[in-house]
Amino acid sequence: MSDLGRVLRADARRTALVFAVPILALAGVATAWQATLAGLPGVAYWDNTVVALASAVRLLGPCAAALAAWVAVREHRLDYLRGLTPRSPAIGPLLDLMLLTGVALAAYGVVALVTVCDTLLREGAGRPHPLGIVAGAAALAPHVVLGYLCGRIAPFPMVVLPVAGAAGLWTALRGGGWWSLLPPAAIRPVELFTGLRTRVLADQTLWALGLAATLTLAYVWTLTRRRTLAVPLAVAVAVTAISTVRLEASGGSAVVPAPIDHVCREWPLTVCVHPALRPALPALDAAMTPLAARLAGTPGAFSRVEQRPVGEPARIWRGVAYIRVPDLSPGFEWRAVRELRASLIDAQSCAEPHRRHGAAYRGLVDAWLLDERAPEMFDAETARRFGSWSERERRLWLRLNYADYRRCTLVRQSFGG
Amino acid sequence: MIVENSTVVARGLAVRRAGRWLLRPATFGVRAGVVGLAGPAKTGKSTLLATLATLRRPHSGSLEILGFDIGDNTSLRSIRARIGFLPEHFSWAANLTVGQFVAYAAYYKCVPGDRVRAVLERMELADTTSMELSLLPPDVRLRVGLAATCVHGPDLVLLDEPLAGLDERATAEITALLPTLAPTVLVTAEDSAALGRCDQLFTVTRGRLVETSRAPDAACAGGRDRV
Structure with a gap:
């Protein structure tokens, strides 16, 4: 082993860095896992893998900063050996920073590996974002450097707490706007039909590395006063400034609409969804088919179901039912069916007070459309009569009375009373 | 008094810390040999020693060490290559062995690995090379500190209270070792009597540094059998 290797190993042992990796990795994995669950339940989406890693960095960053401050305080006590050296006076701090960055990256690597494997095992949709993973790793670097420098400037054990607190506040207090894009970025879960902006990820990487x-070059300059550092220092400042301006210009949005090709199931209905929701096809088909059958022959008939972005309303238009499925949490198919059924009615007309009775009759029909139990209503005789009809009779009746059903203008006579 | 070939030459040197004068402007020279710096606790001896070790900047005045001005950055590296400094409560790594610790110092002092074995033998530490520092008694741990401080064969060694807490036998052994460490060894202690006989003795009280006269033939115990 080389002399440098021996020194690095001694530093790693002295500062217990070997124990730091599993602890940081465990905390990071837990955070990433939580972010995955909070994102799109049941949906594996590569963009949200990056979001989960960004969430992990929001915890790992302050932890890495606190660790770096503690190591700096410990290593400060060895300045009588490391400072009185014919080598560059920056060699000791630079070796420390190298070790600390290695530790933070090793922990992050474990988190990234677990998160990526999870997405792979669940056949994640979309495309992988290597730059997103790099951006998360880069965001750890300024934490390590800042924490270490704080420990060098104020070499007291108590400095660890304010360092961790300040890093935590920097992470927590940037709720919105372009500030939230500065690393460690606060990125909301990426909805389907949208994707992360590559440019933002690139700017975040450049900002963090810059x-x-x-900081590193400025500190080395204070130790060595070498004029040759001026050029790389100026470049680093320029990179940081330019990436800041570019992030500000992004308007605080990390995502853009991402057109995709649906995946479809053709029988008995044609149901098309985002590729991330491929597992949902059988359930959606099974839930939508009865509704489609009952609406056949009416203006609300449809033979194709197509998933749309969450921001767009559910509706039926020219034989196509556009539905919203934000995630695959239990009951997603019935929520989609109810939304679609709700889109059938004229909300403005039904909201009028004198259509109260019409709305009650409509509820009777809704229960049948959704295969639900008929509600208690004031006109028990009509409810009994409607309940006694066969499926075929009800479908024929709906074709004749669809307009009244839609506008909530049904009356007892509509049911032959 | 400044004489020709003084190892340390300070002119108007002043050291302040937290708004308090630890050393009021003083002009003095440190000659070759074992030099004592005595004074009560918390009078700034450690800070003055750290200043002479170039780890702190003086508040005012000029300081030349081994013929180099510490104000010149290019000289600073040359000075540091020829200095050894051991603070009072020197940090060691409890889980490192003696050999690993001295090798660690050797890397920063830019000396090859075979010098480690040589300095350990010189300090009579060859048998303890593979022992962890935390398992060693204080006097042996001090010897390890001295080995790490002197692994590069410095011209000036600065030792802050090395004898504090040692028993009589260990004090005698370390005192005998001092003149062998470097041409100039500056040692601090609360009581000048603890330093034995020195070639030059300073006392510091209330921020004032005074060179105390000694018998002209005075020499530290153990003589000047420098290796």
């Missing part, structure tokens, strides 16, 4: 390089 800031880490600026």
Whole structure:
């Protein structure tokens, strides 16, 4: 083993960095897992893998900063050996930073590996974002450097707490706007039909690396006063400034609409969804088919179901039912059917007070359309009569009375009373 | 008094810390040999020693060490290559062995690995090379600190209270070792009597540094049998 290797190993042992990796990795995996669950339940989407990693960095960053401050305080006590050296006076701090960055990256690597494997095992949709993973790793660098420098400037054990607190506040207090895109970025779960902006990820990477390089070079300059550092320092400052301006210009949005090709199931209905929801096809088909059959022959008839982005309303238009399925949490198919059924009615007309009775009759029909139990209503005789009809009779009746059903203008006579 | 070839030459040197004068402006020279710096606790001896070790900047005045001005950055590296400094409560790594610790110092002092074995033998530590520092008694741990401080064969060694807490036998052994460490060894202690006989003795009280006269033939115990 080389002399440098022996020194690095001694530093790693002295500062217990070997134990730091599993602890940081465990905390990071737990955070990423929580972010995955909070994102799109049941949906494996590569963009949200990056979001989960960004969430992990929001915890790992302050932890790495606190660790770096603690190591700096410990290593400060060895300045009588490391400072009085014919080598560059920056060699000790740079070796520390190298070790600490290695530790943070090793922990992040474990988190990234677990998260990526999880997405792969669940056949994640979309496309992988290597740049997103790099951006998360880069965001750790300024944390490590800043924490370490704080420990060098104020070499007291108590400095660890304010460092962790300040890093935590920086992470927690940037709720919105373009500030939230500065690493460690606060990115909301990416909805389906949208994707992360590659440019934002690139700017975040440059910002983090630029800031880490600026701080490191400035500190090395204070130790060595070498004029040759001026050029790389200026470049690092420029990179940080330019990436800041570009992030500000992004308007605080990390996602853009991402057109995709649906995946479809052709029988008995044609149901098309986002590729991330491929497992949902059988359930959606099974839930939508009865409704489609009952609406056949009416203006609300449809023979194709197509998933749309969450921001668009559910509706039926020219034989196509556009539905919303934000995630695959239990009961997603019935929520989609209810939304579609709700889109059938004229909300404005039904909201009028004198259509109260019409709305009650409509509820009777709704229960049949959704295969639900008929509600208690004031006109028990009509409810009994409607309940006694066969499926075929009800479908014929709906074709004749669809307009009244839609506008909530049904009366007792509509049911032959 | 400054004489020709003084190892340390300070002119108007002043050291302040937290708004308090630890050393009021003083002009003095440190000659070759074992030099004592005595004074009560918390009078700034450690800070003055750290200043002479170039780890702190003086508040005012000029300081030349081994013929180099510490104000010149290019000189600073040359000075540091020839200095050894051991603070009072020197940090060691409890889980490192003696050999690993001295090798760690050797890397920063830019000396090859075979010098480690040589300095350990010189300090009579060859048998303890593979022992962890936390398992060693204080006097042996001090010897390890001295080995790490002197692994590069410095011209000036600065030792802050090395004898504090040692028993009589260990004090005698370490005192005998001091003149062998470097041409100039500056040692601090609360009581000048603890330093034995020195070639030059300073006392610091209330921020004032005074060179105390000694018998002209005075020499530290153990003589000047420098290796």
